[in-house]
Amino acid sequence: MTPRLSRATLAALADGRGHAVPGPAVDPASTTVGLVHLGLGAFHRAHQAVYTEDAAAAAGDTGWGILGVTQRSARVAEHLAPQDGLYGVLTKGATHTSLRLIGSLRDVAFPGERTPHVLRTIAAPSTHVVTLTVTEKGYRRRPDGLPDLTDPDLGSDVAALAAEIGGAPPEQPARSPIGLLVRGLALRHRQDAGPLTVVCCDNLAENGRVVGALVHELLAAVPHAQSLAQWVRASVAFPSTMVDRIVPATTDAHRTEATALLGLRDEGLVVGEPFTQWVVEDTFAGPRPAWERAGATLTADVAPFERAKLRVLNASHSTLAYLGALRGYATIAEAVADPELEAIVRALVDEDVLPTLEAPEGLDLVRYRDDVLDRFANPNTGHTTVQVAMDGSAKLPQRLLGTVRDRLAAGAVPTAAAATLAAWMSYVHATTHGGLEVAGRKVSLDDPLADALASAADGPVDGLVDRLLAVREVFGADLAASSELRSAVRAHVRTLALV
Structure with missing residues (x-):
């Protein structure tokens, strides 16, 4: 030996x-x-x-x-x-x-x-x-x-x-x-x-x-x-x-x-x-x-670095997880290799995330975005789409909804961020209605609010966005009341062929 x-x-x-x-x-x-x-x-x-x-x-x-x-x-x-x-x-x-x-x-x-x-x-x-x-x-x-x-x-x-x-x-x-x-x-x-x-x-x-x-x-x-x-x-x-x-x-x-x-x-x-x-x-x-x-x-201040990580890296990770799983990709590396999905992530960061961030000293945010995508493309990290997609109701408020609120407060419609929310909602619908398989395995929703989300997803698909936005534990009253966000998410859900 x-x-x-x-x-x-x-x-x-x-x-x-x-x-x-x-x-x-x-x-x-x-x-x-x-x-x-x-x-x-x-x-x-x-x-x-x-x-x-x-x-x-x-x-x-x-x-x-x-x-x-x-x-x-x-x-x-x-x-x-x-x-x-x-x-x-x-x-x-x-x-x-x-x-x-x-x-x-x-x-x-x-x-x-x-x-x-x-x-x-x-x-x-x-x-x-x-x-x-x-x-x-x-x-x-x-x-x-x-x-x-x-x-x-x-x-x-x-x-x-x-x-x-x-x-x-x-x-x-x-x-x-x-x-x-x-x-x-x-x-x-x-x-x-x-x-x-x-x-x-x-x-x-x-x-x-x-x-x-x-x-x-x-x-x-x-x-x-x-x-x-x-x-x-x-x-x-x-x-x-x-x-x-x-x-x-x-x-x-x-x-x-x-x-x-x-x-x-x-x-x-x-x-x-x-x-x-x-x-x-x-x-x-x-x-x-x-x-x-x-x-x-x-x-002297860690917060700008922390915010950049949450909004650039973690939000991109979740975006690739939901869109990748919906397309049947088993890993994040496979998902980011899809040119359409990579383009969606770049749009999220460039159009909605970067305008909400102040670059910490010594950190080039554009280069950081590129480094993040390079890291996701590494097949040896072993991250699966289903693994990253877990606990979305807890992750999205930290990773994405701060960006959404900042963009709305600035008078901008967060169209690119809405694509991530649409992907999550479509993922919730698919995993609670028995219609999602990834790498030959049927996927169920793994989330601390799984019962509430399944209940909200149940019903006519043309009302899916309205019902999920009404889950206050995730979106609060302010985002549920935003007609601009509601319209943007609905448009993206339609492109995902649910409605």
């Missing part, structure tokens, strides 16, 4: 016949932990961990090793611990593949087994940053954004936090990422270990403010936490960020390809597209990695 990647096997390989795979850029043996990451999934390993390693190498700083903390299971920790935290990032472009090794992950932990170790590391004076990729659901929020204290996992951590504030040892296993974070902050406060920066890297609008508010609200609900809450307000920063890199699921074929390149078996392998972007609000409470030396953008 091919030997498994580890510091020992990598050294033996280099001492023998050598290999052409670069990395690690830092020496794992001399790198100490200065950053704790909560949510040790593939995205972090293909994104923030790479930036952190490259920043440390560029600055010659050995203090930015990472303690990676898993969430629900020990599986990722079990894959990486025997490899001394080493793993590969396989970059798959449309025509080129490369592999590099990452060594900045210096320790891995599963909270179910090593919560005290994680808390002590968050509280260590040598730790200056905590980053998170725990997905939106991981924050255990109510619909109004407040912490969901009825969640049993968060409730368990709140009870543990209250006991620890009262003097109990921090030993109870953490059951939620936000609970683990706040318990770590509490221990850091008790040990007077200095300020800390918490960097959310999840796809949430104004994510730093969201997490900061969640922490403050949680502390407000805990008895005798006033001193801790005051310290958090004074000593903990929550910068917002915007992250972007497509990270497909790692397959056996990817592992075989990486083994052939490296000569070692890697159970921690992750895969990424060539494009990567990280925009970070430059608001820190203490030291940080020199991420800008690794290509990250440090800025």
